[in-house]
Amino acid sequence: MFAQGRFYCYFATMQLPEHISIDFLNNWGQQKIELSSAASERILTNRSYLDTILKSGNTYYGINTGFGSLCNVRINDDALSQLQENLVCSHACGMGDEVPQEIVRWMLLLKIHALSKGYSGVRKDIVAQLVAYYNAGITPVVYELGSLGASGDLAPLAHLSLPLLGKGEVYYKGNKVPAANALADAGLQPMSLAAKEGLALLNGTQFMSSYAVWCLIATRRLVAWADAIAALSADGFNAKSEPFRHSIHRVRPHKGQIETAQNMLALLAGSEMQQDEKPQVQDPYSFRCIPQVHGASKDAIDHIIKTVEIEINSVTDNPIVFHDDDAIISGGNFHGQPLALHLDFLAIALSELANISERRTYLLVSGQRGLPPFLAPDAGLNSGFMIAQYTAAAIVSQNKQLCTPASVDSIVSSNGQEDHVSMGANAATKMYRVVKNVQRVLAIELLTAAQAIDIRRPKQTSPILEGIMKRLRSRVGFMDKDRILHDDLIAAEQLLDEAL
Secondary structure, three states, X not given: OOOOOOOOOOOOEEEOOOOXXXXXXXXXXXXXXXXXXXXXXXXXXXXXXXXXHHOXXXXXXXXXXXXXXXXXXXXXXXXXXXXXXXXXXXXXXXXXXXXXXXXXXXXXXXXXXXXXXXXXXXXXXXXXXXXXXXXXXXXXXXXXXXXXXXXOOXXXXXXXXXXXXXXXXXXXXXXXXXXXXXXXXXXOOOOOOOOOHHHHHHOOOHHHHHHHXXXXXXXXXXXXXXXXHHHHHHHHOOOOOHHHOHHHHHOOOOHHHHHHHHHHHHHHOOOOHHHOOOXXXXXXXXXXXXXXXXXXXXXXXXHHHHHHHHHHOOOOOOOEEEOOOOEEEOXXXXXXXXXXXXXXXXXXXXXXXXXXXXXXXXXXXXXXXXXXXXXXXXXXXXXXXXXXXXXXXXXXXXXXXHOOOOOOOOOOEHHHOEOOOOOHHHHHXXXXXXXXXXXXXXXXXXXXXXXXXXXXXXXXXXXXXXXXXXXXXXXXXXXXXXXXXXXXXXXXXXXXXXXX
């Protein structure tokens, strides 16, 4: 039925821990998952309490009422299952580009983790079915546009939930297919929803959170590359290592600044090029202030990680079923403001790594310090890296536009019932584009730095940086005459997909 293509293969079965971290998710791999006995017990206890409380005849938002501004419409008990199915179908209003499958996998994992907290009132069978989808490599088709970031990520999570009903589309065994076909092939059956379950599936911040997880994992990789590429550029530009000495940074002891300075010295240790005469009194800021700029971004990233880790370990649906407090309480944990603000902050912090990188590229191609104009042998006949710097400048400029905060915006929805929203989903999707752009700018700097290093041969840079040169030159050779640079740019960009 299904052609063999790229699909998910798993190597072990693992219980999700009670608390998950970015480090844990970064090393997650593609294990199968299973519910722990403690999680199963929480879910069963919570659902049993909800079933008991529903017999009281009292009214509870979204459980036996309509949704949003229809919250005062009481629904008959015999229509509660249909209410939840209607909710999922009516809210599947996503548009635009598809969310990358890798991020949808995080959405599925984080939704399972949230429901396993045992405060969402769902049956264990619902969570077990989501686990089965994850383990079978069934990845729902989700769209980028449709969430306001409150009440949670309604439209994206509706698309994530459609396969439970046998509806929507999924990726399965390398193909995009109707969900019903994938379920049949995997030996699974569509399910009907009980009271509260549709709302628990749709209310939550897992769309925003999953983008945040992906971006932070990528950011950690790119931050390491940014330091290494900057060090390579420093040798290529014959810049001094003096600004990285500890004395400067111990009197302004920001953690990221100190760590970056130490890292730069370690990266340059043993470089013959650092022994060259340095006639300049000072280097431009883009070299001299690497610890201050890179370090500030690192400190921001560390702070953002703490916020995201709180979020991915939280209960973010509504209402919350507190069996331990004998209460069902409507609130606003679905509101994405913590993520919206911090995703905007992350975009700014990461874009600065590209801003300063492009300035170093500009200096490397400027024809200074014994380097030919645009790093071109026989400059004039050859244009060298002239337009590569244009490309970096264009990308950096686009990032500045993408860094306009989404979180300062809001728009009224649901007849005024939902009158302030976070726009965290927009912050998340533009953050994803910023990450991709930063990687491209760093790739351009890597190429220009490597060209400058090779122009200065036979002298060697440091052993660590020579290792990076070897990795790059196995993919991209020295540019001795003009050629199509696009292919080189893509090869360098792909290298940055790897760990340093």
